[in-house]
Structures are given as C-alpha cells and as structure tokens.
Amino acid sequence: MRLTQGTFSFLPDLSDAQIGAQIEYCLEQGWAVSIEYTDDPHPRNTYWEMFGMPMFDLRDAAGVMQEVSACRRTFPNHYVKVNAFDATRGVESLRLSFIVARPQEEPGFSLIREEGPGRQMRYTLRS
Amino acid sequence: MNAVSESRPQALDLEAAFRESHVAEVLDKLGSELVGLTPVKSRIRDICALLLVETLRRRVGLSTQAPSLHMSFTGNPGTGKTTVAWRMAEILHRLGYVRKGHLVAVTRDDLVGQYIGHTAPKTREVLKRAMGGVLFIDEAYYLYRPENERDYGQEAIEILLQEMENHRDDLVVILAGYKDRMDRFFGSNPGLSSRMAHHIDFPDYTPAELLDIAQLMLRQMQYTLSAEALAALREYIERRRSLPSFANARSIRNALDRARLRQASRLFGQRGSALCANDLVTLEAADIRASRVFGEVEREAQA
Numbered sequence: 474m475r476l477t478q479g480t481f482s483f484l485p486d487l488s489d490a491q492i493g494a495q496i497e498y499c500l501e502q503g504w505a506v507s508i509e510y511t512d513d514p515h516p517r518n519t520y521w522e523m524f525g526m527p528m529f530d531l532r533d534a535a536g537v538m539q540e541v542s543a544c545r546r547t548f549p550n551h552y553v554k555v556n557a558f559d560a561t562r563g564v565e566s567l568r569l570s571f572i573v574a575r576p577q578e579e580p581g582f583s584l585i586r587e588e589g590p591g592r593q594m595r596y597t598l599r600s
Numbered sequence: 601m602n603a604v605s606e607s608r609p610q611a612l613d614l615e616a617a618f619r620e621s622h623v624a625e626v627l628d629k630l631g632s633e634l635v636g637l638t639p640v641k642s643r644i645r646d647i648c649a650l651l652l653v654e655t656l657r658r659r660v661g662l663s664t665q666a667p668s669l670h671m672s673f674t675g676n677p678g679t680g681k682t683t684v685a686w687r688m689a690e691i692l693h694r695l696g697y698v699r700k701g702h703l704v705a706v707t708r709d710d711l712v713g714q715y716i717g718h719t720a721p722k723t724r725e726v727l728k729r730a731m732g733g734v735l736f737i738d739e740a741y742y743l744y745r746p747e748n749e750r751d752y753g754q755e756a757i758e759i760l761l762q763e764m765e766n767h768r769d770d771l772v773v774i775l776a777g778y779k780d781r782m783d784r785f786f787g788s789n790p791g792l793s794s795r796m797a798h799h800i801d802f803p804d805y806t807p808a809e810l811l812d813i814a815q816l817m818l819r820q821m822q823y824t825l826s827a828e829a830l831a832a833l834r835e836y837i838e839r840r841r842s843l844p845s846f847a848n849a850r851s852i853r854n855a856l857d858r859a860r861l862r863q864a865s866r867l868f869g870q871r872g873s874a875l876c877a878n879d880l881v882t883l884e885a886a887d888i889r890a891s892r893v894f895g896e897v898e899r900e901a902q903a
Contacts, residue, residue: 525721526721526725528725528728530729531728531729531731532700532702532729532731532732532733533699533700533731533732533733533770534732535699535731535732535767535770536727536728536729536731536770537728539728539731539767540728
C-alpha cells in the first residue's frame with residue numbers, strides 16, 4: 474500500500490529535478506532543510522531518525538541533493554523524507570515535509586485486534 | 601558535425617553576449633575600486649573572455665566540458681586577494697558559471713576537526729554551504745602540516761580534492777595565501793596544484809599606488825588631507841614599506857585609522873576654540889607625523 478504522508482504524497486513520486494526545485498524554494502525562503510529516514514511510517518511515529526545534521530546556511534540545493542542520494546544509498550529500503558524548518562519567531566516549526574524515497578515494497582498497515590478489560594475489543598494499526 | 605554547419609550562418613554576437621551578462625559593470629568596478637594590480641586585472645579579463653567564448657560554444661552546440669575554474673591567489677598580505685575573490689564570485693555568477701554567486705570565506709579552523717572523525721563532516725558541511733558559489737580558503741597552506749603526520753589537515757585536503765573533482769559545476773574553490781608558503785604547499789600537494797586552473801599572483805603595490813589607495817580610502821571615509829599631510833603621508837609610506845610586517849593596503853588602512861584617532865584627540869584637546877566643518881574632515885601633517893614609524897626609522901639610523 475502506498476504511503477500518503479506529507480506534502481505531494483498523492484502525486485506520483487517526484488523526480489530528482491523536481492525535488493531539487495522544491496528544496497531550492499525552501500532555501501530561498503530561508504528555511505533549514507534536514508533529512509530523516511525510518512522503517513516505521515506509522516502516522517503517530519512523528520520523529521523519524523535524522524540523517525546527519527539539519528543543514529543551515531545553505532544557498533544551493535546541490536548540497537541537499539547530495540545528502541538525499543547519500544541517504545538513499547545508505548538506506549535503500551527505508552522511507553526518506555525532506556523537512557524544511559522555518560525558524561522565524563512565532564513560526565518555529567516545519568513548513569514543508571515530503572517523502573523522497575520509499576522501500577521497493579510498501580507493506581502498508583495492518584489492523585490489530587486486542588481484547589481489553591470486560592471483553593472490550595480494541596483496534597489499532599501496525600505498520 | 602551537422603549541428604555545427606547548420607548553425608554557422610547564424611551570426612554569433614560576442615558583443616551581445618558580453619552585454620547580456622552585465623559583466624562589464626563588475627569589470628569596471630574592479631578597475632575603479634582597485635588601484636594598480638594590472639597583471640591581476642588583465643588575467644581576470646582573460647578568464648572572462650574565455651568563459652564568454654565557452655558560453656557561445658555551448659550555445660552553438662560545440663562540445664565543452666565544464667571548465668575547471670578553481671583558482672589560487674598568491675601574494676603578500678594586504679594586496680587585495682579577498683576583495684578580488686568577492687568580485688570573482690560576482691563575475692562567475694553573471695557569466696552563469698556559479699548558480700548563486702555567494703562567497704564562503706573559511707580558514708583552517710572551519711575545515712579541520714579536533715578529533716578523529718570530526719574533520720570529514722566539518723569539511724563536507726562547509727562544502728555544502730559553498731555549493732552554488734565560491735569557497736574561499738584563506739591561508740590554505742595551514743591545511744597541510746608536514747611536521748605532524750597525524751594532523752587532520754591532510755584529510756580535509758583529500759575531501760576537498762574529491763569534491764572539487766566531483767562537483768565541478770557546483771563549486772569553485774579559491775585558495776589564497778602568501779606566495780612562498782603557497783608554493784611550498786602546492787609543492788607537497790601536487791594533486792591540488794594541478795587541479796587549479798588559474799594561478800594568479802598579486803604583486804606588491806608601488807608607493808604611488810599606495811598613496812592612491814590612501815586617498816581612495818579617505819574619500820570613502822569622507823576625510824581630506826591638507827597639503828602638508830599629503831607630503832607627510834608620502835614620506836610615511838616610504839618609511840613604512842621598509843619596516844617589517846608591512847601589509848600593503850592593510851597597513852595603509854590601519855595608519856589612516858590611527859591618524860583619525862589622533863585628529864579626533866587633537867580636536868578634542870582644543871575644544872575651547874571654535875570648530876568648523878572643514879576641521880572635522882581635514883587630517884593635518886601632525887596627525888600623521890606622530891606615528892611611531894617616523895620615530896623608529898630614525899632610531900634604527902642611530903643604532
């Protein structure tokens with residue numbers, strides 16, 4: 474099942490040129506770009522593992538693209554996303570976040586049924 | 601082959617390409633803001649011409665590999681290496697050889713780490729910041745310390761070399777430093793030397809040029825020299841040049857700053873009397889002659 478999380482996730486996968494253009498836009502806005510990866514894309518798993526430090530003071534997307542491809546090489550079967558953090562006072566949060574790499578086979582989620590107290594049934598998702 | 605013969609009738613206008621790039625403004629600015637440095641300026645003009653022709657060649661579809669643009673600037677302190685590097689970044693940007701045209705100026709501290717495994721990420725981070733622009737490494741020879749074979753500088757050089765090769769169209773590296781030490785540095789790192797497409801040597805300024813520089817600086821600071829002060833400054837430059845630790849334009853700037861200080865305290869000393877605007881902008885001979893340079897040379901003559 475195709476994971477739909479973050480911006481652009483209902484579109485077909487972005488090409489490298491398109492990813493570069495998005496990053497270029499982020500850098501123009503003065504946002505700090507960072508890369509994260511995970512093998513557990515559960516919607517509640519907010520904090521993915523960081524791949525290197527967030528990149529501050531960059532001017533050109535080439536540096537980020539280099540890291541993106543390094544991350545894809547290191548984790549060929551993980552989800553990889555690019556985050557753009559806006560440090561403006563009063564915002565101080567992610568402005569843009571999109572997936573740039575997926576595993577070959579996306580297992581999707583499965584429903585787990587669990588018995589609670591008093592024969593109550595509880596359901597949860599597992600990625 | 602076909603592509604070339606087809607497009608040949610279409611006239612190629614080098615002049616138009618030159619005007620389009622607006623590089624002339626930067627060159628003019630370079631000419632007017634920087635006194636002297638004739639060999640440097642003509643070399644930069646050559647590079648501009650080469651890049652313009654390359655651009656045209658690419659437009660016609662002739663094969664051009666991305667030219668290697670890494671440079672080394674050598675020269676004594678205060679000869680304008682950093683200033684020219686800023687202009688160079690602007691020129692390369694206007695000609696479309698770097699995408700952003702910013703300059704990241706670093707020294708050894710910014711590239712070399714403090715413990716094992718610290719250098720590579722640090723250097724890579726600097727390189728990432730410089731992408732799309734120019735990386736200016738001042739006093740590059742400090743990267744290589746032959747006396748300590750476990751020095752991490754060598755690692756930084758290796759990463760630098762690798763990135764210079766792999767990201768030729770993303771990054772231009774300019775190494776700068778004093779002539780003799782840079783020569784020794786390149787001598788022990790031949791790989792680095794051969795990847796530098798342009799070696800530009802900055803000559804020392806002549807006394808006349810230094811005087812021009814002084815007057816240019818004073819104009820920018822909105823000061824003028826009285827006639828005697830001009831003579832004193834001329835004499836000062838002569839003497840300062842013969843002293844050790846002479847740093848060309850930088851020494852002149854420092855001398856002028858100190859003269860301003862003395863002028864201010866002289867004006868403050870006579871604060872009882874009336875001042876006019878002219879007093880505030882004029883440096884007198886006494887402000888310059890109070891410099892220790894005049895004392896020192898005489899002391900040396902006596903000894």
